[in-house]
Amino acid sequence: MLSKSQAKTFFLGGTIVTFAVFLALSWTSLSNEVPKRTHEENLTPQVVRGKEIWEANNCMGCHTIMGEGAYYAPELTKVYERRGEGYIKAALMSKTPWSPRGRKMVAYGFSEQQANDVVAFLKWIGETDLNGFPPKPDLKK
Amino acid sequence: MKYRSQKVAYWFFALSMLLLSLQLIYGFIMGFAHMGYDGLHSVIAFNTARAVHTNLLVVWLLSGFMGAAYYIIPEEAENELASVKLAYAQLISLAVVGVIAIVGYHFNYWEGRKFLEIPRPLDYLVVVNVLTFLGIILVTLFKGKKRTTTALVLTMGLVFAALLYLPGMIWFDNQAMDSFFRWWVVHLWVEGVWELIMGGILSFLLIKITGVDREVIEKWLYVIVGLTFISGILGTGHHYYYIGVGKIWLIVGGIFSALEPLAFLGMALFAIAMYRKGEKKHPNKIALSWTLGTAIVSFVGAGLLGLAHTIPQVNMYTHGTLVTAMHGHLAFWGAYAMIVLAIISYAMPNLTGRKLYDTTTGLYAFWLSNIGMLGMTVAFGVAGVAQVYLERKVGLEFGDVQKEIQVHFLILVSCATMFTTGICMYIYEFVKHGRPSDEALVTQ
Structure with missing residues (x-):
């Protein structure tokens, strides 16, 4: 024993x-x-500024990125590809809570520069190789 | 109690109870927001409620672990605590840092990294606080008459927990690197060193409650914490599947995550076997319920439900959905909340001299909170699986899916109400015990 x-x-x-x-x-x-x-060569100062804004406002407290965060608001890894720059900037710069389907986002009212930084960060995230995540909906008609 | 300085533990437990109550309030705010009632959005936005809810959890558990250590170490080392004054100072500073952090979250003062939202300047205060705590524990232990395995495992868990906090304080420009090291803190805490703390407390409780020989219990303690580390360290890989750090983790994380339930199964079998083997039946039935409960529920919540969604092929779909919340709730409840409630239930009669060993309120508290939490887990699970299917398989919009699954949050909030009733009863019992008293000292 x-x-x-x-x-x-x-x-x-x-x-x-x-x-x-x-x-x-x-x-x-x-x-x-x-x-x-992660294509580190594309990690520009603008992308890093975007990450700083992302963290300073606790975006992960509602959204997920690379599948990590909270489950109250959409996954944003591929948001640049899905929505495009204009839509993202509109949400970020809105002075009233952005709520396309009823659920409210905090009205950050970012400046053009800040919005561009966050967009650059999201674009960079969207280009990382995440082993196939997020999956493509295979039952979508 | 056997040593006067053990009374410090009471105040850490009291802080735990206070923070736990607050945690539940923020949980309800989130539950209602998921149902579409977000009337508090302009004052307490979801990200604030979420950061407060999870951070309060971490702080009340840590406060409970610290209280447990202040109670257990003097008894195991057969020595008064090295400095009671310093322990009180440490308690107050812990509460102050906690309050500043929680208030700050309401004013956009945070770091925005899941679970580690405490802003950097406060991190340094946390480090000072934890070092003070460890100083007191280590000096007490090394000046003591005995160094038992139980005390060493508990202390080792606490020291490693402090060390592992550090990688989370490094800034990385690259999100993948940031995430990689964030899991060194979060995963290696909850699926590694916190299990040492849990194992240490469990072992202490089993020795006291069952009367089984210390050597037998401590031998199995080594086996269980060994299994924990062997599976848990490489099991970190399940957080690395889809964050841009390579394919090797799909294999390593997949295999070792599948082994993780073994440690919890070991813990459950160990607790039950020791209970059956024990000849001495301690009259504190409430503490016994929580002790056996934590071993069993942690196996289901952390072990089985963890396994259910760490298989890489499953996790591809469930990663970042409410399925994670399902596993998270029962895992934290079973493994850590319940062990803290177990040690409090055991320690309170000894600290205060009021032997509320087998009260109806105490037993209702146990059953209502457990059944409530199981109900919440099921509600999260159903909502999560529906979300996965509709969003990740069928490809519906996130917002549309959330509307479809709102009804499950009605069930969730109902079960949370049952859970909260149980916790209120637990806190009522806690208050009814009164304050610690020197009259409760027993000399052996």
């Missing part, structure tokens, strides 16, 4: 081995995969 010291060895050994494998995989992903998949 398993002794307490064997159980301890199982815990410590298992933890160290899996953590080492995790670090190695992380290193490979971050150094080889991420730059290619």
